[in-house]
Amino acid sequence: MTLALALEQLLNGLQLGVMLFLMAAGLTLIFGVMGLINLAHGSLYMVGAFACATVAAWTGSFWIGLVASLACAAAAGALVELLIIRRLYDRDHLDQVLATFALILMFSEGMRWLFGSFPLYLDIPPLLQGAVPLPGGTEYPVYRLAIIAAGAAVAFGLYMLISRTRLGMRIRAGESDREMIGALGVDIRTLYTVVFALGAALAGLAGALVGALQSVQVGMGEPVLILAFVVIVIGGIGSIKGALLGALLVGVTDTMGRFLLPKILALFVPPAQAGMIGGAAASMLIYIVMALILAVKPRGLFPAAHA
Amino acid sequence: MTRENLINLILAMLLLAVPVAANWLGQPFYVTLATRVAILALAATGLNLALGLGGLVSFGHAAFFGLGGYVAGILASHGFSGEPLVFGFSGTNQMWVIWPVAVVLAGLVGLAIGAISLRTSGVYFIMITLAFAQMVYYFAVSWPAYGGEDGLSILVRNQFPGVMTMRPMSFFLICYVILLTGIGLFAVIRASRFGSALQAARQNEVRVATVGIQPYRIRLTGFIVSAMMTGLAGALFADLNRFVSPSMLSWHMSGELIVLIILGGTGRLFGPLAGAALYVAFEYALGGITERWQFFLGLILLLVVLFARGGLLGLLAGRARHG
Numbered sequence: 114m115t116l117a118l119a120l121e122q123l124l125n126g127l128q129l130g131v132m133l134f135l136m137a138a139g140l141t142l143i144f145g146v147m148g149l150i151n152l153a154h155g156s157l158y159m160v161g162a163f164a165c166a167t168v169a170a171w172t173g174s175f176w177i178g179l180v181a182s183l184a185c186a187a188a189a190g191a192l193v194e195l196l197i198i199r200r201l202y203d204r205d206h207l208d209q210v211l212a213t214f215a216l217i218l219m220f221s222e223g224m225r226w227l228f229g230s231f232p233l234y235l236d237i238p239p240l241l242q243g244a245v246p247l248p249g250g251t252e253y254p255v256y257r258l259a260i261i262a263a264g265a266a267v268a269f270g271l272y273m274l275i276s277r278t279r280l281g282m283r284i285r286a287g288e289s290d291r292e293m294i295g296a297l298g299v300d301i302r303t304l305y306t307v308v309f310a311l312g313a314a315l316a317g318l319a320g321a322l323v324g325a326l327q328s329v330q331v332g333m334g335e336p337v338l339i340l341a342f343v344v345i346v347i348g349g350i351g352s353i354k355g356a357l358l359g360a361l362l363v364g365v366t367d368t369m370g371r372f373l374l375p376k377i378l379a380l381f382v383p384p385a386q387a388g389m390i391g392g393a394a395a396s397m398l399i400y401i402v403m404a405l406i407l408a409v410k411p412r413g414l415f416p417a418a419h420a
Numbered sequence: 421m422t423r424e425n426l427i428n429l430i431l432a433m434l435l436l437a438v439p440v441a442a443n444w445l446g447q448p449f450y451v452t453l454a455t456r457v458a459i460l461a462l463a464a465t466g467l468n469l470a471l472g473l474g475g476l477v478s479f480g481h482a483a484f485f486g487l488g489g490y491v492a493g494i495l496a497s498h499g500f501s502g503e504p505l506v507f508g509f510s511g512t513n514q515m516w517v518i519w520p521v522a523v524v525l526a527g528l529v530g531l532a533i534g535a536i537s538l539r540t541s542g543v544y545f546i547m548i549t550l551a552f553a554q555m556v557y558y559f560a561v562s563w564p565a566y567g568g569e570d571g572l573s574i575l576v577r578n579q580f581p582g583v584m585t586m587r588p589m590s591f592f593l594i595c596y597v598i599l600l601t602g603i604g605l606f607a608v609i610r611a612s613r614f615g616s617a618l619q620a621a622r623q624n625e626v627r628v629a630t631v632g633i634q635p636y637r638i639r640l641t642g643f644i645v646s647a648m649m650t651g652l653a654g655a656l657f658a659d660l661n662r663f664v665s666p667s668m669l670s671w672h673m674s675g676e677l678i679v680l681i682i683l684g685g686t687g688r689l690f691g692p693l694a695g696a697a698l699y700v701a702f703e704y705a706l707g708g709i710t711e712r713w714q715f716f717l718g719l720i721l722l723l724v725v726l727f728a729r730g731g732l733l734g735l736l737a738g739r740a741r742h743g
Contacts, residue, residue: 144543150543150546150547197722197726200726206477206542206543206546207471207477207678207682207686208725208729210477210479210546210675210678211678211679211682211721211725212721212722212725212726214675214678214679214721215717215718215719215721215722215725216718216722217718218714218715218717218718218721219715219718219719219722221714222712222714222715222718223715225712226712226715335671339550339551339554339671342547342550342551343547343551345547346544346547346548346551350543350544350547389563389564389565392562393559393562393563396558396559396561396562397555397558397559400551400552400554400555401555403548403551404536404552407536407539407540407544407548408536408539411539411540411544412540412544413544
């Protein structure tokens with residue numbers, strides 16, 4: 114029984130990790146290529162979730178909603194890049210933090226303006242409803258498995274895009290030397306917009322996928338954003354491989370910590386206290402892991418070659 | 421007297437004159453508003469030590485601010501109930517005990533966070549300080565003993581010998597004196613040998629190391645002092661609202677503290693005060709016009725960052741002498 118429960122939690126951890134990867138991949142790409150720290154990435158996640166929920170409610174199809182979430186988040190990303198973000202590339206990080214912090218305020222309040230304060234709900238598509246049996250006698254929702262599969266597919270697709278295509282080559286070139294590829298005749302401004310929109314689309318996709326598990330509401334992007342920061346700090350900012358490993362590490366550590374710590378503590382102290390201390394400790398666990406990793410490797414597990 | 425000093429003097433006088441006038445006209449609400457300005461300015465002056473002088477963009481100063489708040493809240497709640505806290509000490513409602521405890525605790529936590537975070541720099545530093553503050557935040561949310569997510573009320577404002585702290589004007593004066601002391605301390609530090617080293621470490625780390633000063637130690641010391649001042653402001657803030665909750669620890673709070681400094685002018689003596697006054701005025705004025713004031717606050721902030729980098733003091737008193 115306990116083993117089955119542990120397996121279930123492990124899968125939940127993987128699912129969280131995969132979602133975090135979608136967020137962290139965009140953040141780390143944007144930092145790697147443009148050297149920009151984007152706090153408003155969580156807002157794009159929120160945009161994706163709202164787009165999916167609204168369009169799915171109009172059309173009755175989750176799948177059209179999913180496409181809409183990608184399109185809307187990418188469009189919002191491109192628009193923000195063209196209007197504001199591109200003025201920030203040669204500013205210092207403090208200015209970038211403040212400007213994107215201001216964007217969060219505007220996005221959150223703007224969404225509240227458009228959609229009201231009540232959360233929207235998004236149904237799981239009929240195809241993915243139901244559960245599959247796990248060894249040990251429990252069942253696991255198909256939808257969560259589908260999220261894991263989708264995340265793995267996106268990770269693979271991103272890998273192919275970056276290592277096998279011309280666009281990917283330019284992205285890699287941009288990461289190692291921005292001025293040089295500009296001098297070689299690549300339209301660097303368009304490349305920046307494309308990379309930003311790509312990162313935004315990934316965030317929007319994550320928002321839409323998670324939207325069907327939780328409610329879709331203003332501010333939903335912020336906790337995920339901060340976890341995604343932890344992920345890229347652990348993985349090494351600018352490294353996609355680091356983002357993938359960091360995301361899985363954070364997802365599994367967080368979920369398993371919440372599941373196991375109270376149980377382990379219950380061996381030593383009364384159950385009520387074990388629940389309280391264990392819960393509080395589990396919520397801090399990933400930050401402790403991050404601190405330990407940084408104490409050994411201050412630039413993350415896979416430090417990017419430059420910067 | 422330079423133009424900046426004159427403006428600083430006017431700002432300090434204004435902050436005193438507005439509540440005095442409001443009090444005289446029987447409008448205690450504006451006294452409370454001015455107290456809020458004074459306390460936020462003190463917190464931001466603390467952050468300005470790290471951010472303005474040391475160039476350390478801490479996105480986690482809410483941790484110290486909230487910690488100070490919780491010290492005030494927890495000591496007061498134990499003092500009220502008489503339950504022992506540690507070593508038979510059962511809390512207190514005396515500000516002169518609460519303040520040193522808040523300052524020392526914020527300093528210790530600042531030492532722990534700074535010691536790890538300062539091993540990194542740039543974006544890593546921003547994100548790590550953010551993550552540590554989130555850690556403290558989640559701890560406060562999930563630890564039920566002191567209200568957890570709901571926060572903790574301070575039933576009666578804590579006492580200071582010889583002052584009726586429940587009267588808005590008296591409490592304002594306490595905060596005002598502390599703010600001026602804090603700003604004075606900032607000026608002393610900035611002019612000291614230590615302050616020069618801290619600023620030099622921001623401008624050119626390698627040179628500082630070459631002349632035999634360890635940038636890490638200098639920065640860590642600066643970070644700790646900065647945390648202490650922000651912690652003290654947190655204790656005052658909790659007493660102002662007679663309430664402390666995890667929202668004081670949230671990353672929005674950290675962001676707000678940075679915003680105050682930028683609105684006023686980075687690294688300037690009275691920048692945080694100018695910024696806090698502007699911020700509270702915006703909040704109050706926009707909040708009166710529209711429910712959507714946060715949207716417009718974001719817009720104003722964006723415009724300041726993009727087009728008016730010197731902040732309010734930059735506009736009024738020209739560029740800062742030291743870059």
